[in-house]
Amino acid sequence: MKIAARAVMMALALILAPLLGGCDEAVQPVAAPAPPPAVSVVKAELQDLRASVSFSARVEALHKVDLRARIEGYLDKQNFAEGATVKTGDLLYVIEKAPYEAKVAAAEASVATARARFDRTEIELKRQTTLVIKEASAQTKLDDAKASRDEAKGNLDKLIAELDQAKLQLSYTEIRAPIDGRIGKSLLSVGSFVSPNSGTLATIVQQNPIGVTFPVGQRDILALREKMGADATAADRTVYVEFGKGKRYAEPGKVDFLDVAVNTGTDAVNVRAIFPNPQGMLVDGQLVTAVVEADKAEPMLVVPVNAVQIDQSGSFVLIVSAENKIEVRRVELVRQDGNNIAIGKGLSAGDLVVVEGVQKVRPGQTVEATLIKPEA
CATH class of the missing domain: 2.40.30.170 (Efflux pump adaptor protein, beta barrel domain)
Incomplete structure (x- = not known):
């Protein structure tokens, strides 16, 4: 009988063991819920803005000036650094002077010859005038002397004009800045043959x-x-x-x-x-x-720029409600002023606007908000 009782007890133990083990698992403690996500918020404030x-x-x-050559010749010098600031009158380019200096010299010689001839005709005119007054010479000689003087004067004036033209051409060998400004890249280098058809040499921009x-x-x-x-x-x-x-x-x-x-x-x-x-x-x-x-200036609601989000429907911000829940507010942007942006519609003064932790939350979610001072 004792042996039989012992066998029954062992059998019961084997049967009850899994059940007792299951009870042990069932009474294990349940994990605590995760805390609400933390976000940083600022208050939407009124500021005086225009x-x-x-x-x-x-x-x-x-003012913008394209520099061009007015005469033909080889580019002899470039007296500026590309991108530099230049002043009115600064010498920028020099075109070879020798051919134009030679023209000036030839024109000066022609003027000197013509002036000498004019002086001789002027003397002869005065002499003939005196002789006619004294009735020592015929009127026709006086008329011839006057015509010779007038012809010499016309020739002298013509050669003086040619000299002026030669000097003007010589002056065109120097290209100077017509305005103050910054000069750009030189489009032709020293040694290039230039002419009025060469186009822009460089541009000065005021x-x-x-x-x-x-x-x-x-x-x-x-x-x-x-x-x-x-x-x-x-x-x-x-x-x-x-x-x-x-x-x-x-x-x-x-x-x-x-x-x-x-x-x-x-x-x-x-x-x-x-x-x-x-x-x-x-x-x-x-x-x-x-x-x-x-x-x-007039009062406008201002929030930090990084508080504003944009999606297909437009601009919006996330705010934390009185129940510490996330809400979406569609806003109308007025203008940016430094690190802040003015809001025309969609917010009220004192609304808590999320500036940090936006990616961690969704509308309707409870959060733990920390108020921070916005940047100036």
Whole structure:
């Protein structure tokens, strides 16, 4: 009986062992839920900014001169470094002088000969005049003397004009800068034969001041008046230039020219503003953005540039709601000002806008937000 009881007990143990093991697994502790993702936010704040309208613009030199040869000859000297700044009157090129100096010398000799002949005829005219008065000579001789003097005078004047022309041709052997500016690449090298048909030797572009030209269309004019008042025109506004990433050129400009007619192809009027350009940062032909600003500042909502996202539907920001959940807000962008961007519609003052951790969250997700101070 004892042996049988012991066998029963062993059998029960073998049967219950898997069940007891399963119970041990079932009571293991459940892992804790992951904490909400952390994001950094800033408050959308009101700042005093000037209303503005932006236009695509191009930098245009006020004066640009193509240097050309006026005479024929071999290019003897080049007295400038390509890309250098030149002043009015600087000697830039010299064309061989010898042939033109020889022409001047020959013309001077001809003038001297003609002047001597004229002097002789002048003396003879005076002598014949005296003799006629004294009735010691015939009137016909006086008439002949006067005709010879007049002929000599005409020949002298002709040769003097030829001398002036020869001197003018000689002066053309020196090509000087007609304006202050920056000179470009020399298209012909020393030793080349040049003539009026050789085309441009080099180009000088005035850099300071410099112009920025932009078209103002009818829709732009309406936007200008809507933002700045019914009497607003580009002509009485300060204009600023912005480069690729919203970086603003330090010097403001003033409008100095409005075209007299509307371009029928674009329905726009070309406007030009003049800018100081002492450092040469604005370059002829450069594409920039011209910004026309209002005279008075008005409060606008501002957020950091890196808070703004763009998708197929346009611009948006992520905000953290009062329940610490992510929401999407579609926004209307006004303009960039340094590291900040002004928002026209879509936000309210005090909204918590996500600036860091955007990639880690999705709309409706609960987050842990840390408020930071936005960059200036």
